[in-house]
Amino acid sequence: MKYTNGQKTAPIFKNKELLRFTTAGSVDDGKSTLIGRLLYDCKSIYEDQYEAIKKYSERKGEDHVNLALLTDGLRAEREQGITIDVAYRYFSTPHRKFIIADTPGHIQYTRNMVTGASTANVALILIDARKGIVEQTRRHAFIASLLQIPHLVICINKMDLVDYKKAVFESIRQEFSQFSAKLDVKDIHFIPISALHGDNVVDRSSKMPWYEGTTLLYYLENVHIGSDQNLIDCRFPVQYVIRPNTKKFHDYRGYAGRVAGGVFKKGDTVMALPSGFTTKIAKIDSFEGEIIEAFPPMSVTLLLEDEIDISRGDMIVRKNNSPEVRQDLEVMVCWLGKRPLQLSGKYTLRHTMQEARCIVKEIRYKLDINSLHRNLEDKTIKMNDIARVVLRTTKPLFYDIYRRNRTTGSLIFIDEASNETVGAGMII
Amino acid sequence: MGNYHLNHLKALEAESIFVIREVAAQFENPVLLFSGGKDSILMAYLAQKAFYPAKIPFPFLHIDTGHNFPETLEFRDQLIQKLGVKLIVASVQEAIDEGLVAEEKGFHASRNNLQTTVLLSEIEKKNFDAALGGGRRDEEKSRAKERFFSHRDEFGQWDPKNQRPELWNLYNGKKNYGEHFRVFPISNWTELDVWQYLVQEEIALPSLYLAHKRNCINRNGVILAASDFLPLMNDEQTEEMTVRFRTIGDLTCTGAVESNADTLEKVIIEIETSRQTERVARADDKRSETSMEDRKKEGYF
Known part of the structure; x- marks a missing residue:
């Protein structure tokens, strides 16, 4: 062109x-x-x-x-x-x-x-x-x-x-x-x-x-x-798998996504989550050709040396620096929905490229924003309220605490009936 | 540690590619709205980058008012062939012939509003669940409030006062059957960013964007291309002018600017020093203070 x-x-x-x-x-x-x-x-x-x-x-x-x-x-x-x-x-x-x-x-x-x-x-x-x-x-x-x-x-x-x-x-x-x-x-x-x-x-x-x-x-x-970017902890949430299925690129299998942390280079030993398999980066690809180093917030495609099963929502990380992998999360949530947050309620979560369901196990406290006082009595969480909650998810999330990485530490709550985005969560 | 930062054009590109890939991942049947204008050419180019070396995994849709610049159609067909994507053309003329919409009357008649009905009917007929558009927030004041993922109800309507909050880079594309999303991957680009990027990446554009001689009509300060689609008013005359177009849409309501910028570099210099927005030449935006918002609520691009 x-x-x-x-x-x-x-x-x-x-x-x-x-x-x-x-x-x-x-x-x-x-x-x-x-x-x-x-x-x-x-x-x-x-x-x-x-x-x-x-x-x-x-x-x-x-x-x-x-x-x-x-x-x-x-x-x-x-x-x-x-x-x-x-x-x-x-x-x-x-x-x-x-x-x-x-x-x-x-x-x-x-x-x-x-x-x-x-x-x-x-x-x-x-x-x-x-x-x-x-x-x-x-x-x-x-x-x-x-x-x-x-x-x-x-x-x-x-x-x-x-x-x-x-x-x-x-x-x-x-x-x-x-x-x-x-x-x-x-x-x-x-x-x-x-x-x-x-x-x-x-x-x-x-x-x-x-x-x-x-x-x-x-x-x-x-x-x-x-x-302002985290250039230390390598995090690559897989967004989309590119498989051209053409004669020229018959065996091509590229993992497309946006670097969420760290610097990736060809030859790096990496680990795929949740499988835990390790391999090396064969090539970092783009329309312009090979890329030497990929860092946040670049959108690139990773090719790996071994064929391992990786799909959207998985995360490619450096072998000796993995994120937390857990189903029980402590989250500060800013509530955005018209209906209050439901204790024991179920919500869909979006976190990096993952989608999971969660149940609200506990509301620890509501925060009074003016005094920064923790309210342990009134736990009704309405629109614009900020609270600390405990969640249990249907599958493990790969995350860092929000203070360390704003991309891998953030999530949104989606109401399963209305499909509305009802909460903004920061993992602590 | 090296200097790990992207310049503004590369940062915008990375964001747009991320959003385009997200559409392919979250929706079953997306479509890219393609008008042949520079913003949709940019979109086509970014989509190509997003999925390389695979082909773009969704078709393009052109809502054809029938009032096209011949240069646009020729360019469109070449680009489609080069990219190897499927092009769907939905014709406003056919919709008029079938009685789905009625042509506006009078000298200011335009097929601009009719496009909305044709677009929505095409989305419904083909069950498209996401339509990618090249809208930018700097274009117009109501577009400044637009989300990347913009929810449309079953009537295709936009409710600007009740939009989903959009946080970090987490896009919520959940919807009920019959609803759809409009997605705007180049939301954060300005007109100048687009031009700089087109030049930097050496992306081909229809010749209409460069200064050329053309027979024009000056109507209420808007310079329109003289054509069979545009009847002259009583005292109007056509005159030959040297012009270029800043936006390309329906021939009858897309205004030109007088210019000698016959290369893209000269165009950029003009834009950098320009004191008017690109939509100043759009007759369709001049109908009222909030005409874009009103059209968008109904389901316009």
């Missing part, structure tokens, strides 16, 4: 890194305005989009062009002036391409924050400088830590409304730091901003000379995300 209307001149595009971040804040913290500001100042808003929201803002009698309208796309969202669902936005700078999962701040939509957080490298949490830390802030910070987002940025917004005072920023920072000491977060940054006026978003603010840190965009462009 070559194009032939010119010489072969394929340019090498600048090696941009992909960074995914999620944004959270409570209602009216200015989150949509902040995203609008990032997109606008990074020139990722097109004229026709800008004209459309300008017309809409004028029609609604608003004083300034409402950048929030860029992210609120659904009819119901525009009518109610709120964000309902996770929206994905894109912009890029010369060094990075950014994917924003913009999640709504309403309490009933916490499940959206979990969704957005599940794939994020960085979480932005907005705090209204006038209001300080509120219940939502604690909830968002806790979810970011629960979901093991490696980097947390606390944007203290609306600094223009507190006269850009250092004292306000410092007091919020201290209060947050006290709270976050109880959380499992590796890297926290604080930035005073005004999304409406653009202070410290893309350009440095002249109104806050006391602030010596970087702008938000500078942080996003430079935060080190190279070590």
Whole structure:
């Protein structure tokens, strides 16, 4: 599939890194305005989009062009002036391409924050400088830590409304730091901003000379995300078996999948789970030809030296570094379903490429997100609740704890009657 | 330890291949929606990569409005032959002739909406349980809320306020009989990513995407290709212009942009500095503020 209307001149595009971040804040913290500001100042808003929201803002009698309208796309969202669902936005700078999962701040939509957080490298949490830390802030910070987002940025917004005072920023920072000491977060940054006026978003603010840190965009462009992947424990969940059944590739049997951890090389001694058979990697294949090393999140095809029986859901690992193989799991679950979690209830689980059924053996406690208190009395787990549960599965799962590997440590609960995704689980 | 990181195009490619393989694994009877436009050409190419050296294990479906650019059809047939996949063509003209749908009337008549009925009827007739599409979240505001695996009820409808949460890379394709999924493997690509990738991978495209001379009509600021399918309004005249297309769909509602970019590299430079979205030239999106959302709820691509 070559194009032939010119010489072969394929340019090498600048090696941009992909960074995914999620944004959270409570209602009216200015989150949509902040995203609008990032997109606008990074020139990722097109004229026709800008004209459309300008017309809409004028029609609604608003004083300034409402950048929030860029992210609120659904009819119901525009009518109610709120964000309902996770929206994905894109912009890029010369060094990075950014994917924003913009999640709504309403309490009933916490499940959206979990969704957005599940794939994020960085979480932005907005705090209204006038209001300080509120219940939502604690909830968002806790979810970011629960979901093991490696980097947390606390944007203290609306600094223009507190006269850009250092004292306000410092007091919020201290209060947050006290709270976050109880959380499992590796890297926290604080930035005073005004999304409406653009202070410290893309350009440095002249109104806050006391602030010596970087702008938000500078942080996003430079935060080190190279070590966010697990490159130590080799994990290859088999997704699909490729058998061409053609004359040319008569004996070809390739195990297609996405590397979930570690670095795989030709010649490595590997073990297949659950069978436990060991063999060597004969070749790492792709459409472009042989690949020397496969690492996360590459999608590749492994060919093995010996013919052993492997199918979807099995896992190829390094011989002396295996994951846990168990049927009894301890899981932190964020409940997403309309019907409460049922003790002794049966659910279908999806974990890596495996599907298994499970029974909820025990609800250990419900977590109060504001106080981080473990509630041992009230164990009714409703939508947006977080609980620690014990599961028994129909067959062994091959997993790592979520702290060690977000791919092999995560699972979802599916309701067997409605087929809905009703829970997000992190194995501990 | 070496530098183990993928650049953005390779990372997007890996994600898309993963999703395409997941469709082949989770569904019994998937189909790839193929329009002949650049996004569906990209999809075909990624599907080829996903299953190499085996053939793509599902057919392609073209919903044919009958208002095609001849270049698109020629290109489509060559590509299908090269890939060795089965092509199903569902014709809007036939659906009109059979009385399944009625043609819109007036100068702004378009067969765009009729495609939905034809698509849904084809999905029902052939029992397709997943339809892979080349929709991207950066295209339009309601698409920004779309999942990779997007559930459709038995009427083929999308319920944007009640979508399944989609966490990590765990895709839930469970459904009841008669329901289906729309799957969007290139959700996270932007228009510029697509163009850069097409150039980097040297993927052939229909010549319509490069600047060429053509007789056009300027209607409400949208430049449309003059053709027998598009009756002229009273005071309209055709004029020869140098144009290229940023999207390719039904000839009667796909607008062109004036451009001298006659190589893909020049196209990329134009896109990088462009101040308008690619859908600005789509007459079908201009009908109302939420026209894409409304069409999508009914089962549009």
